[in-house]
Amino acid sequence: MEGRKARVFVLAVCMATLGITSCSTMTLKQYPGPSPQELQSSVSDDGISAIAYPLKSEEEFKDYFGVNLTQKGILAVHLTVANNKPNVSYLIRAESIRLGQQDVISRTTNDPSMRATKAANAIGITGGVLGSPVLIAVAAQQLSNSTIIKENFESKEFRSKTIDTGQKASGFVYFKSEDASKIGSVDVCFDVIDSINNKSFTYCTPMGSRR
Amino acid sequence: MVRRQHFIRYASLSVLALSFLFMGACTHVYQQPIHNISLHSTGDKINIPVRLEITDDLRNAKWEKHYMGDTFVMPLGENLVHHSTNLVRAVFSEVAAPGAGGEPRYVLTPKVVFVEQSFGVSAFSEAKLSIGMEWKLAKSTGEPVWVETVRGEGTGKAGNAFTGKEKMKERAEQALRNLFENSQRAMLTSNLLRNLK
Numbered sequence: 381m382e383g384r385k386a387r388v389f390v391l392a393v394c395m396a397t398l399g400i401t402s403c404s405t406m407t408l409k410q411y412p413g414p415s416p417q418e419l420q421s422s423v424s425d426d427g428i429s430a431i432a433y434p435l436k437s438e439e440e441f442k443d444y445f446g447v448n449l450t451q452k453g454i455l456a457v458h459l460t461v462a463n464n465k466p467n468v469s470y471l472i473r474a475e476s477i478r479l480g481q482q483d484v485i486s487r488t489t490n491d492p493s494m495r496a497t498k499a500a501n502a503i504g505i506t507g508g509v510l511g512s513p514v515l516i517a518v519a520a521q522q523l524s525n526s527t528i529i530k531e532n533f534e535s536k537e538f539r540s541k542t543i544d545t546g547q548k549a550s551g552f553v554y555f556k557s558e559d560a561s562k563i564g565s566v567d568v569c570f571d572v573i574d575s576i577n578n579k580s581f582t583y584c585t586p587m588g589s590r591r
Numbered sequence: 592m593v594r595r596q597h598f599i600r601y602a603s604l605s606v607l608a609l610s611f612l613f614m615g616a617c618t619h620v621y622q623q624p625i626h627n628i629s630l631h632s633t634g635d636k637i638n639i640p641v642r643l644e645i646t647d648d649l650r651n652a653k654w655e656k657h658y659m660g661d662t663f664v665m666p667l668g669e670n671l672v673h674h675s676t677n678l679v680r681a682v683f684s685e686v687a688a689p690g691a692g693g694e695p696r697y698v699l700t701p702k703v704v705f706v707e708q709s710f711g712v713s714a715f716s717e718a719k720l721s722i723g724m725e726w727k728l729a730k731s732t733g734e735p736v737w738v739e740t741v742r743g744e745g746t747g748k749a750g751n752a753f754t755g756k757e758k759m760k761e762r763a764e765q766a767l768r769n770l771f772e773n774s775q776r777a778m779l780t781s782n783l784l785r786n787l788k
Contacts, residue, residue, distance in 0.1 A: 383597070405711040469783035471738055496705065523658065524712045531707035531721055539704065539740030540725060544782040575736040576783065 406528045409443045411458055411536065413550045419462045422585070427465025427545075430585040432568040433458045444536070446529045452503035454494065455555040457587060459538050459568060462548040468574060474540045476571035477553050496537040499554040500530045621665040621756055625673050626764040630681040630775050637778065639787050640685040640695040641728070645672055652703040654720070665763065667706065667722070674771045675701045682778045694731045697787070701726055704740060708762075714751040719744060720762040722770050726778070737784055739777045743770025 414431045423429040435441060435456045441448045449456050459477065463470050494502065538551030553568070567584040574580065650672055654665040679686050679699060687695045705723040710716070721744050728737040745765030750758030778784055 405716050469737075469781075471735060473735075473738070520712050524710050524716070527656075527707075527709040531709040531719065534705040534707045534723065535721055535742065537705075539723070540727075540738040541740060542737045542781065542783055573735065575734070576786070 406446055406525045408446050408528065408532045411444050411552070413458065413460045419460065419548070420464075423464050424583065426572070426581065426583075427463055427468060428461065428470065428572060428583050429464060430459065430461045430568075430570075430583060432460075432585050432587045434587050445532065446525065447503060449499075449503065449554075450557055453557045454499050454502060455557045456552050457555065457568060458550070458552050459570075460548055460550040461543065461570070461583075463543040463545055466545050469542050469544045469576065471542045471573040471575060472540065472549055472570055473573070474538050474553075477538065478569055479555060479566050480569065494554040494556060496533045496554065500533045616660040616662075618662040618664060621663070621759050621763075623665060623667065623670055623760060623763050625670055626767055628674055628677075628764075628768045628771055630674075630678055630771060635779070636684040637682055637784050637787075638684045639697055639784070640687065641679065641683045641697045641699050642687040642695045643675060643679045644698050644700040645675065646700065646702070649675070649701055649703060652706065654706040654708055656708070665759065667703075667763070667767075670763075670767050671701070671703065671724075674767060678771055678775055682775055696731060697728055697736065698731060699726065699728050710749050714749050714755075716749055717746055718749040718758070718762060719746045720759075720766045722766050724770060724774065726774060728784070736787070737781065739774075739781070741770060741773045741777055743767060743773060745769065 414433075418431055419429050421429075422431075435444065435449065435458070438448060441450070445456065461472055533554075536552045538549070538553050541549040543549050567586050569582055569584040572581055572583050650668040652666075652668045652671055654667065656663045683699075685695070702725045703722065704725050705721070708718065708720045710718045721742060723740060723742050725738065725740045727735055729735045743766045745762035745767075747758055747762050747765070749755065
């Protein structure tokens with residue numbers, strides 16, 4: 381009789397856990413980029429305007445990534461680049477994005493800019509962990525969360541793009557946190573290529589903070 | 592005596608269960624047929640000579656997941672190569688055949704930048720397959736001229752042990768269709784590509 385009660389109890393706990401966790405698949409929000417007015421406030425002579433916001437608050441991390449990246453050594457900066465110059469297209473290479481004016485070629489092997497996959501691996505997003513049979517439902521929740529977090533990382537990353545007149549490119553750039561100890565006083569720089577007119581230049585924008 | 596028998600029974604079951612865990616390092620392959628994706632060929636193609644560069648990375652592209660000692664793999668390369676070839680013919684008016692003599696002025700190289708799949712908690716929760724592809728048009732000298740990164744998504748219920756494979760096939764088909772339709776749209780609406788000579 382005692383064994384039967386124990387089995388019923390274990391089964392009830394499993395069902396309750398499964399019921400609770402199956403109702404709570406993680407959902408992450410899209411980051412609302414800068415407004416058109418914010419982008420228009422700083423247009424360079426070449427027609428480029430760019431805004432960079434680092435994520436800082438716990439609430440922002442929870443809403444957009446599901447994990448506190450700063451605690452894991454990663455600085456996530458949302459970058460938006462717009463092209464306001466008529467009849468010109470600019471190519472922005474994601475690999476050229478860096479902190480400060482340091483030339484890409486002379487960067488150290490400790491690459492401060494991390495691709496999304498590296499960033500996801502750095503914060504230890506792996507599969508679920510199997511514990512006792514009672515915790516299988518919890519492991520399913522962990523696995524689900526880890527796949528959602530990793531897919532979100534990749535989807536939100538800033539990717540290389542050619543922006544025509546009136547267009548913009550946006551996304552997150554991931555840096556090693558120890559390289560950005562002076563958040564707020566560091567510029568985010570990237571190379572701009574105008575392939576039709578055989579021009580290229582470096583554009584820098586200071587890291588701001590959302591109001 | 593009865594308690595000892597219970598103990599022996601449960602201990603044996605636990606050892607058996609653990610042995611399955613450690614011995615079950617299997618690889619599960621979700622083969623994908625060539626999905627039927629029709630790209631509408633418009634009359635307003637881009638008039639530049641281009642060669643499509645298919646790399647080994649593209650041929651070997653796949654989704655892969657390691658979980659509890661097992662490996663889950665979904666090869667995508669065959670579909671990506673097939674549809675990239677069709678896409679180039681639908682978008683550009685002059686496409687050099689592989690191995691043809693002379694080097695066209697431009698080379699178009701597709702590259703998979705990510706393949707990720709997210710799952711809900713249960714078989715009834717939503718799963719999403721995302722494929723990110725970078726298209727780079729460069730001069731024959733290698734100098735990049737135009738780059739666009741496009742994303743394709745396929746969503747649906749994750750499915751259970753019996754329906755999971757079919758559900759994954761549906762998501763892959765949807766993601767590939769979405770990816771190549773978005774790629775075609777990105778190329779045909781690009782001012783820079785239209786103005787190239």
